[in-house]
Amino acid sequence: MRTLAFLLLSFGVLAVLVLLLRWTYGSGTSLVARRPRTGRPDEYGLLVAVCDPADAAEARRSAALLAAAGLRHTLVRTADGLRLMVWPADEAAARAVLRRDGRRD
Secondary structure, three states: OHHHHHHHHHHHHHHHHHHHHHHHHOOOOOOOOOOOOOOOHHHOOOOEEEEOOOOHHHHHHHHHHHHHOOOOEEEEEEOOEEEEEEOHHHHHHHHHHHHHOOOOO
């Protein structure tokens, strides 16, 4: 009797695991995050674009200037090219730092 109960319990646990794995990895909607989509510069929530660098090297130099000034920033690749984004409260200070160094706005 105990072996029959153990066998039924084992099959029940195995069935639950199969169902969970099938639901997780089956077709349809995935629980795994999709690959990020490149958006337009105005699709980044509250972040404001302050610089549109010509290449990655200029973007890193501009980002280093903002970091040295203590400004939080994010470098993103948008559908229109690279953009250096900051929070709205830091926008004026970021533009001043970049303007002082001769970077494009």
